[in-house]
């Protein structure tokens with residue numbers, strides 16, 4: 221296996237491979253950049269088909285965290301860890317402690333948070349052997365409502381910019397793909413603002429609930445991206461903007477919580493060419509890491525007033541990205557990357 225020539229290697233500062241023979245732990249910690257602070261990011265447990273796929277994920281995700289934290293105005297660098305294994309069958313308290321010792325071995329250069337395959341109980345187990353972990357029952361709570369609020373503020377920024385209106389979201393039509401932890405809370409918040417909702421989920425109970433509670437219009441999961449609305453909010457899967465869907469989109473704005481919404485960066489340019497305004501995913505969905513930053517682990521007292529004030533910054537950052545993109549004639553995702561780099565590459 222090669223690291224320095226891996227496709228996702230981007231000058232990463234540090235990559236560690238951890239193995240514990242007792243528990244069978246095989247894990248990777250990647251720190252992309254720590255100019256702004258320690259690498260903070262989720263620990264993901266996934267049954268990767270091979271070591272290279274796991275490395276690819278660790279490199280890609282840690283780089284993403286550098287950009288996300290920089291634009292969220294956080295004193296964090298980018299880090300991420302992956303455990304190779306099936307969270308349903310391979311996870312034991314001893315394995316979590318072994319991962320905790322691996323995190324501890326980096327002396328705080330990386331701070332682990334919850335991600336796919338991990339629970340608050342797992343983070344608690346890791347915390348028995350290291351202080352360099354957050355997302356425990358003692359440090360912070362459920363990030364989804366904060367993420368949903370940030371997405372709603374991002375939608376407001378996009379609507380203001382695109383339609384030159386400053387009178388809120390009344391009668392704005394929003395199509396939400398995915399009514400999970402973030403999507404459903406977003407639907408509630410948008411409904412309270414007077415928006416008209418169109419919703420799709422493979423979970424028909426969630427759809428029915430949105431119909432009953434918010435008067436939402438149900439849409440087929442294969443057609444939600446193509447509905448003729450003001451805003452399409454992807455809140456389920458990645459790569460929803462791809463060669464096929466990019467020509468079928470019915471919305472004037474793409475703004476949702478899903479990670480990695482663009483199949484490739486060039487799809488951002490394709491959206492610009494179609495005059496569709498895209499709120500870059502890692503900017504609009506930063507609510508979770510912002511909430512973590514205000515938790516006890518980082519000396520905060522998880523004060524909601526402070527957290528929501530910080531989340532309001534998502535609106536302002538997006539407004540700046542939209543303006544710069546128009547001035548520079550560039551796609552919003554490229555402008556966001558450039559703005560993040562201006563922040564984390566200049567501080568040593």
Ligand code: NAD
Nearest residue numbers: 363364367398399400401402421422455456477478479508
């Ligand atoms: P979730 O698992 O709670 O919800 C996802 C929802 O999408 C589920 O209801 C699921 O049934 C639905 N879904 C799956 N496939 C679908 C399809 N083909 N069509 C329509 N719906 C489908 O996840 P979540 O925590 O709400 O996160 C949603 C997205 O936002 C994910 O991409 C996640 O990575 C991202 N995100 C979440 C947070 C957070 O705080 N939870 C933070 C940042 C980014």
